[in-house]
Amino acid sequence: xxxxxxxxxxxxxxxxxxLTAFLLLGLVQLVTAAGTAMRLQDNQAQLQDQARFxxxxxxxxxxxxxxxxxxWNPDFEIEGIAAQTxxxxxxxxxxxxxxxxxxxxxxxxRNPDTQSGKPRFYIxxxxxxxxxxxxxxxxxxxxxxLAELVTQVRRQGIVPGVESFQxxxxxxQDQDGNVDRWxxxxxxxNERRVLGVRAGLLLAGPGAVVxxxxxxxxxxxxxxxxxxxxxxxxxxxxxLALRSRRx
Amino acid sequence: xxxxxxxxxxxxxxLAAVSLLAITAAGTMTxxxxxxxxxxxxxxxxxxxxxxxxxxxxxxxxxADSERASSCTANCLLPPGIxxxxxxxxxxxxxxxxxWRDHGVPAGGSPGSGPVTGYVGEKPMESLWVMEELHFEPVxxxxxxxxxxxxxxYRIFSRGSGNGPASVVTCEAIVARPWGGxxxxxxxxxxxxxxRFCSQFSDAGACGTLAWRMRR
Numbered sequence: 366x367x368x369x370x371x372x373x374x375x376x377x378x379x380x381x382x383x384l385t386a387f388l389l390l391g392l393v394q395l396v397t398a399a400g401t402a403m404r405l406q407d408n409q410a411q412l413q414d415q416a417r418f419x420x421x422x423x424x425x426x427x428x429x430x431x432x433x434x435x436x437w438n439p440d441f442e443i444e445g446i447a448a449q450t451x452x453x454x455x456x457x458x459x460x461x462x463x464x465x466x467x468x469x470x471x472x473x474x475r476n477p478d479t480q481s482g483k484p485r486f487y488i489x490x491x492x493x494x495x496x497x498x499x500x501x502x503x504x505x506x507x508x509x510x511l512a513e514l515v516t517q518v519r520r521q522g523i524v525p526g527v528e529s530f531q532x533x534x535x536x537x538q539d540q541d542g543n544v545d546r547w548x549x550x551x552x553x554x555n556e557r558r559v560l561g562v563r564a565g566l567l568l569a570g571p572g573a574v575v576x577x578x579x580x581x582x583x584x585x586x587x588x589x590x591x592x593x594x595x596x597x598x599x600x601x602x603x604x605l606a607l608r609s610r611r612x
Numbered sequence: 613x614x615x616x617x618x619x620x621x622x623x624x625x626x627l628a629a630v631s632l633l634a635i636t637a638a639g640t641m642t643x644x645x646x647x648x649x650x651x652x653x654x655x656x657x658x659x660x661x662x663x664x665x666x667x668x669x670x671x672x673x674x675x676a677d678s679e680r681a682s683s684c685t686a687n688c689l690l691p692p693g694i695x696x697x698x699x700x701x702x703x704x705x706x707x708x709x710x711x712w713r714d715h716g717v718p719a720g721g722s723p724g725s726g727p728v729t730g731y732v733g734e735k736p737m738e739s740l741w742v743m744e745e746l747h748f749e750p751v752x753x754x755x756x757x758x759x760x761x762x763x764x765x766y767r768i769f770s771r772g773s774g775n776g777p778a779s780v781v782t783c784e785a786i787v788a789r790p791w792g793g794x795x796x797x798x799x800x801x802x803x804x805x806x807x808r809f810c811s812q813f814s815d816a817g818a819c820g821t822l823a824w825r826m827r828r
Contacts (some may be wrong), residue, residue, distance in 0.1 A: 403637060410644045417651050428823040436822035437765055465825070477636050483702065534672055542807040542820070608785070612810035612820035 401574070408597045410572035412526075415568050417599045419501055419524045423461075426491050427562045427605040430434035434486050441466055445607050446534065446559050447490065452550045457529040457589060458495035459550060461562065465609075471505035471517035473506055478509075488514060496520050501527040501566070501574065528567045528598070531585040535561035536605075542612035561606045570597035653774035657781040658771025660739040664719040665785055666806065668741040668768045669821070671722060672789050673809040674800035682761065682792050685748045694723075694766070695744040704742065704769050705782035705828035712771055716740030720801060741770040746786065751818075761792030763818045769827070786823040 372383070431445030447462035454460040454562040467477050468484040471491075476484035488511060492504040500522025506514035533542030538559050544560050553559050565585035573595030582589045582600050591598055626701035679690050700715075701707060718721045747765040751758055768785045795812045798804070810819035 399633075403640075407640065410640075414644075417648075421651075425826060432823045433786075433826045434748070434823070436788065437747055437763075467825075487775035513627060541811060609822060610820075611824075612807045 400565070404572060405574045405597070408572060408574050412568050412570050412597060412599045415524050415526055416566070419527070419566055420601070420603055421570075422501075422503070423493065423562075423564050423603060424605050426461075426463050426493070426565075428461040428608045429465050429467075431609040432467065433464055434468075440546060441486070443488065443502045444556050445609065446556055446562070448493070448551075448556075450532075450550045452532075453497065454494055455502050457531075457587075458566075459530055459532040460492065460494040461532055461564070462490060462492045464491075467507075470507045485509070489560070490514055491552050492520075494520075495527055496522050498522055499527060500525050500532060500568075524568075526571065528591065529568050529582070529584050529587070529589045531564075531565040531587050533563040534559050535563070557610075559607065561604060563602065563604050565600065565602045567591070568599045568601065572596065588601050615802050651780075653776050653779040654781065657738075657772040657774040657779045658727050658783075660719070660774075661770045661783045662772070662779045663771060664739040664741040664770035665783055667719040667721075667739075667801075668717070668743055668770060669785070669808055670798060670802040671717075671800055672743070672766060672768075672787060673798045674693075674802075674804060675789075676797060677792055680764070682790055685750060685762075686719050686745075688745065688748065688764075695742065696743075700744050700767075700769065702741060703827075705771070705780075708772075709737070712742075713737060713739050716771065717742070732773070737773075738773045741768055749819055755815070758790070758800065759793045759795055759813055760790035760816070760818075763790050765787050765789075765822075767796055774776055780828060781826070782828040784825050785821050787821050788819050799801075 387545045416569045417531045431443055433440045433441040433443060443464050443466060445463060447461065447463040447464050465488075466486040468486050469489070470476060470487070471489065476487055478487070480486045487507055487509050490506045493503040494502060495504040501520060501522040501524035505517070505518040505522045506516050508514035512605050526562070532550060533547040534550065534553050536548050537543060537558045538545045538554050540558060542560075547563055563585060565587075567582050567584050567589055569591070574597050575595055577593045577595040580591050580598070582591060582598065584600055585602060660755050675825065686758055704711070705739045717740065744767050745764055746767050750762040751760060751766070760799050766789060768787060769782060770779065770785070790813060792805070796809075798806065798809050806822075813819050
């Protein structure tokens, strides 16, 4: 009698199933842990990406505020931080409005209006605040004078997952070139003495990856309770200089 | 029926599945790594440009009154390194590295004296500046209130580069610098904060960086 090569007994099958079950259990735990770690890492990476983008965006806008092509010419005087900059325009959001003279419009295209072959300088006004969808939104207007500003970008959400946007302004009261105090919008002694902006953002990742539970975040002295949705959150605070006001 | 090789086949299938997972994860990680590396390189280029700009400002504040003819009101050529208004092309941010090497001054370098002084990084050509005199505004100072006879306005273009060929940042700053008076210039290379130069003057608008923007 020859033994069949492929046949197995019931006992063999049961032992094999038991061993496979143990192996699978371990494997499932391993894969679950790896999946969780990957989701967490992905969320972290996205948060960092959002933070980088927000930082880049705000640093550029604030850094270039009050740019004038002819600072000696009173015709080119401009408020770097516009009066429309406000505290608490909506839940968890301040509003930042910066202005500068620019030969590039809101899309960074050269102004088609030229003089001696060079694009003319118009006023460019950028607004940053949170929109209803939880995005840091940018609006932009461009025109030859404050009365003729034309909206080119209307509150376009560009940084997703922003739950709070807070601002403080560095006021140089004694005009020695150093910030003496940080104040809320409109509380500065004179707009021309604002040397810098502090921006605080609370960013939330896209998915639920951590244990649910509320947490209180302190964003530039404003306390914000996050929702118990299991999303990863990151608070960032930036101090940005108005580079047109350095002595 | 011959079942030999089933274990090998199953093993290979499992290996393929795990490899696929690993490759996907590694791909995502590589993308993230590239993103942050690009950002870091751009930040490095930006820092280099700002470094060049601050050295250009320091050099301007260190010039003695004798280096500029007091009666001159426009395009008063200072030592080499200061160009006349309109001498620099409209968009130097798009000029080649060769142009910058020919016209620019490395951070820490002194355009007048030739040899490089002060701070120079490992790669001096990563941080360069050029400057032009834009305008001169005489000041009627009979009462001696301002402490100077005129203000020169200078445009500084500074270029910083990172490791990658695309990581180039060019900034533009318009800096005011009073001339003709009894005040102290700064040492070059600077030994103290540059703000000390402008703090000598009561008129806040006549000294320091009055306009700044990113060009590239």
